[in-house]
Each structure stands twice: as C-alpha cells, then as structure tokens.
Amino acid sequence: MRKKNKLxxxxxxxxxxxxxxxxxxxFFVLPKFxxxxxSADKHWQKEKIGDGDEKTGGTEIVKQGTNGIYFVYKDKLMxxxxxxxxxxxxxxxxxxxxxxxxxxxxxxLFKRDDxxxxxxxxxxxxxxxxxxxxxxxxxxxxNIYILDGEPSLRxxxxxxxxxxxxxxxxxxxxxxxxxxxxxxxxxxxxxxxDDGVEVSIPKYYLFDANKINYKTRKLKLSRYYMQPEPxxxxxxxxxxxxxxxxxxxxxxxxxxxxxxxxTEKNLDDYELQSVELIPWSFSEVQDGYIYLYGEQRVTYxxxxxxxxxxxxxxxxxxxxxxKVTYTTIARVLCRINIEDIKDTSEDTYINYELVCYDxxxxxxxxxxxxxMHMY
Numbered sequence: 001m002r003k004k005n006k007l008x009x010x011x012x013x014x015x016x017x018x019x020x021x022x023x024x025x026x027f028f029v030l031p032k033f034x035x036x037x038x039s040a041d042k043h044w045q046k047e048k049i050g051d052g053d054e055k056t057g058g059t060e061i062v063k064q065g066t067n068g069i070y071f072v073y074k075d076k077l078m079x080x081x082x083x084x085x086x087x088x089x090x091x092x093x094x095x096x097x098x099x100x101x102x103x104x105x106x107x108x109l110f111k112r113d114d115x116x117x118x119x120x121x122x123x124x125x126x127x128x129x130x131x132x133x134x135x136x137x138x139x140x141x142x143n144i145y146i147l148d149g150e151p152s153l154r155x156x157x158x159x160x161x162x163x164x165x166x167x168x169x170x171x172x173x174x175x176x177x178x179x180x181x182x183x184x185x186x187x188x189x190x191x192x193x194d195d196g197v198e199v200s201i202p203k204y205y206l207f208d209a210n211k212i213n214y215k216t217r218k219l220k221l222s223r224y225y226m227q228p229e230p231x232x233x234x235x236x237x238x239x240x241x242x243x244x245x246x247x248x249x250x251x252x253x254x255x256x257x258x259x260x261x262x263t264e265k266n267l268d269d270y271e272l273q274s275v276e277l278i279p280w281s282f283s284e285v286q287d288g289y290i291y292l293y294g295e296q297r298v299t300y301x302x303x304x305x306x307x308x309x310x311x312x313x314x315x316x317x318x319x320x321x322x323k324v325t326y327t328t329i330a331r332v333l334c335r336i337n338i339e340d341i342k343d344t345s346e347d348t349y350i351n352y353e354l355v356c357y358d359x360x361x362x363x364x365x366x367x368x369x370x371x372m373h374m375y
Contacts, residue, residue, distance in 0.1 A: 026207050037203035037213040040180075045209040049181070065102050072097045077109060077121060091125040103139045106158050110137075118144065120158070130160030138178055145178050153183065153212075164210035168200050179285045179338060181212060186279065197221060197279055197292075199341055219341070220349045222276035226301055229309075231317035234274070240349070242272075249275050252357075253298050253328060265326050270300035273325065277334070277352065289335040292352065299327045330357050 030036045040049040064070075068081045070090075077090045077097060095113035102108070107121045108130075116132040133156075135148030143163065146154045155163040168183060176185035183200040197219045205211035224238045225246055250272045279294035302308060305324035312320045334352045344350060 030207070031205055031211055034203075034213060036206050037211075038206060039203055043204050043206075043209055045204075049204060049209050065105060065107075070100060070102050070107060072100060077107070079123070089125075090123060091121050091127055093127070101137060101139050101144075103142075103158075108137075108139075108144065118160075120160070131156065131162070136176060140178060140180075147176050147178060147183065153178070153181075155210075164212070166212040166214065168214045169216055175281070177282065177284060177290070180342075182338075182342065183214070184282065184290060184341065186282070197282075199344065201342075201344075217344060217346060219336075219344060221279070221352065222274065223349060224274045226271065226273045229305075229317070229321060231319075231321035245351075246272055246275060249296075249298060265300075267300060267326075269303055270326060271303055273299045273301040275299075277332075285338055288338055290338060290341070291333060291335045291355070293333050294331070295329050296332045296357075297327055297329050299325055301325050332357055 040046050043049060065079075067083070068079055071078050071080070075094070075096050076092045077100065078087055079090050080087045090107070093109075093111055095111050097109050098112050098115070099110045100107060105123065109119050109121055109127075111117060111119065114129075114132075116134045118130050118133060118137065119127050120130050121127045133146045133148070133154060135146040135154075138145050138147075142158060144156045144158070146156070147168075148154075151168045152165055153168055154165045157163060176183055178184075181202040185198055185200075187196045187198060198216055199219060200214040200216045202212045202214055205213070222234075223240060223243075223246065224234050225240065225242050227236055227239055228234050254267050274297075276297040276299070277292070277294065278297060279292040281293045283291035302324040308324050309320045312323060333355045335355055336350055336352045340350055
C-alpha cells in the first residue's frame with residue numbers, strides 16, 4: 001500500500017513539475033525568441049488578428065457618425081441628424097473638449113484638463129472615463145489603439161479593457177498611422193535626402209496572437225541608377241538598372257510640362273541619376289491605399305562629369321558634384337497599396353502611383369478630401 005502511495009505521489013509531483021516547466025517555457029522563455037513569431041496568415045488564431053475594417057483615424061473636432069455629424073462647440077459635444085438637420089447638445093463637460101473619435105454611435109472624447117484620459121459618451125449624455133493613456137489614439141474595427149512615445153502600441157476594446165501592449169523597436173516616431181497592427185510612420189530626425197518613411201511589421205507569438213514582435217523596415221521609395229561618386233549620399237549597393245519607372249519620369253521631365261525650370265538646361269548633355277521621393281505627410285488608409293504628399297527630386301548628371309570634375313580645384317567633393325549635376329523638384333501626391341507595404345523586404349523597392357504632379361492646379365481638392373498626417 002505504501003509503495004502504491006509513493007508511486008502515486010511520485011507521478012503527481014512529476015506531472016506538477018512538467019506542468020510548471022511547460023507553463024514557464026510557454027509564457028516566459030519562448031516569447032524571447034524571434035523564431036516563435038509568425039505572420040498573421042500562418043497563425044492558427046488568424047481570425048482574431050486584425051480588425052478587417054477601414055481605419056477611423058485620430059482625434060478631430062468634427063466626425064461623421066452613422067446617421068449624423070458629431071462636432072465640438074466650446075465645452076459641448078453636439079450632434080446634427082442627417083435626416084432633419086436638427087442640432088442638439090449631447091453633453092457638456094467642465095473643461096474644453098480637445099478632440100473626439102467616433103465609430104458608428106460609439107463616441108470617445110478627450111478633455112483639456114485630463115489629456116491622458118479617454119472618455120466614452122452615449123447619446124443620452126452619460127460620460128464614463130475608460131482609461132488613462134498618453135499617446136496618439138485611433139480606432140480600427142471595434143478597438144481603440146494608442147501609440148505612445150516609448151514607443152509601444154496598446155489595444156483596448158470599446159469598454160476600456162486592455163487587450164495587449166507591445167513594444168515597438170524604433171525611436172523618434174513623429175507622425176504615425178496604424179492599420180492591421182502595422183505601424184506606418186515618418187521619423188522625426190531624418191536627414192535631408194533620406195526617405196524617412198518606415199513601417200513596423202508585426203509577427204505573432206505562436207501560442208498567443210496578442211503577443212507581437214515588431215521588426216522595423218525602411219521603405220525604399222528613392223531609386224538610384226548611376227554609380228555614386230565621392231560626395232553622393234547613397235551607396236553602390238543602392239544602384240539598380242534603368243527601369244520603366246525611370247523611363248517614365250525621365251520622359252516627363254524632358255517634356256518640360258511639370259518641371260518648368262528644366263528649360264534653362266540642355267538635358268541632352270545629362271543622364272538620369274536618381275529619382276527620390278521625400279514625403280512630408282501621409283493619409284489614413286483609404287480604399288486600400290496610403291496617400292503621400294511631398295517632393296519628387298529628379299537628379300541628372302553631366303555625361304562628361306569626370307572630365308569636368310578633374311579640372312575643379314580646391315573644393316570639397318560634395319561641391320564638385322553639385323557643379324556637374326542638376327536637380328529639379330516637383331510637389332507630388334502619390335499613393336501606395338498597403339498590400340505592397342505588407343510584402344516589403346529589405347531588398348525590395350516600393351512601387352508608388354502618382355496621383356498628380358501639379359498640386360496648385362490639380363491637387364487642392366484631393367488634399368482637402370484626404371486627411372493627412374503632418375510631421
């Protein structure tokens with residue numbers, strides 16, 4: 001009998017330690033290894049990943065709801081019904097309302113005297129403080145996302161319950177936007193001539209889709225077609241063969257329809273060196289695209305640049321380069337398919353579609369209808 005009891009105890013202790021070991025392994029050890037994180041399409045909980053909805057965006061003073069428009073007037077949240085255009089007050093707060101987010105009839109507001117507080121209001125005027133969280137708020141699907149300056153990404157449901165908090169391996173995020181747990185942003189302190197646009201790509205822990213490991217990649221928007229010389233700000237590894245994109249841009253410049261200042265140069269003496277895109281701002285996801293607004297810089301190099309540089313004396317290489325190159329600039333509005341962003345790698349260039357060149361003539365309406373993030 002004693003032997004049987006000892007055997008039972010031995011089995012129980014063994015099972016207990018196995019359970020403890022597996023628990024520690026799954027929750028504390030394995031999450032530290034990158035190979036335990038996989039993409040959303042391969043995850044067994046993939047139906048729980050992403051919200052599959054157009055992003056609502058961040059805080060504003062006016063927001064479109066399901067059947068009307070919500071707007072702020074001083075310390076009051078107002079509502080105008082689309083059917084009869086009647087305006088009524090929903091609620092009044094003691095301090096000024098500095099912004100609202102609306103999804104269907106879910107209303108979230110932010111107060112000046114509690115900048116980290118997120119409040120939920122209903123149509124009856126009842127206000128409840130959900131949680132406190134510093135950072136940039138936005139809504140996607142049925143969830144609230146907060147990206148703070150550490151940076152970390154937090155996800156809450158509409159009742160204020162925290163679903164996850166994950167660190168993002170990047171610094172100096174200035175302007176950002178979230179879609180399907182991807183973080184699209186511009187760096188605050190990027191150098192002139194550097195794209196500065198990056199995306200933090202999520203991978204999900206095999207045993208818990210709410211644990212996310214982010215890898216940040218720079219989006220390759222600028223293209224270089226000639227080997228660099230001392231003084232150029234790109235590497236020989238960045239050089240790619242002349243492609244259809246280069247051919248189209250080169251044709252546009254040489255025709256002189258967009259880049260008016262090209263008339264002062266005889267471009268027959270020059271070859272296309274690079275096409276750089278320098279974004280200043282970007283939009284929320286709209287119909288599967290992110291819109292970028294900024295400069296397209298097209299640089300040409302003199303065909304006889306080596307000969308001409310050899311006779312330039314007592315100057316820095318960067319100054320010599322300027323005398324044998326010519327750069328023309330146009331403001332552009334373009335867009336990128338978010339599926340291309342998701343599929344990006346360190347070696348691939350992002351294809352972007354030009355919406356319009358001459359913004360003064362063609363882009364004003366587009367800029368008014370596209371909500372842009374400025375940095």
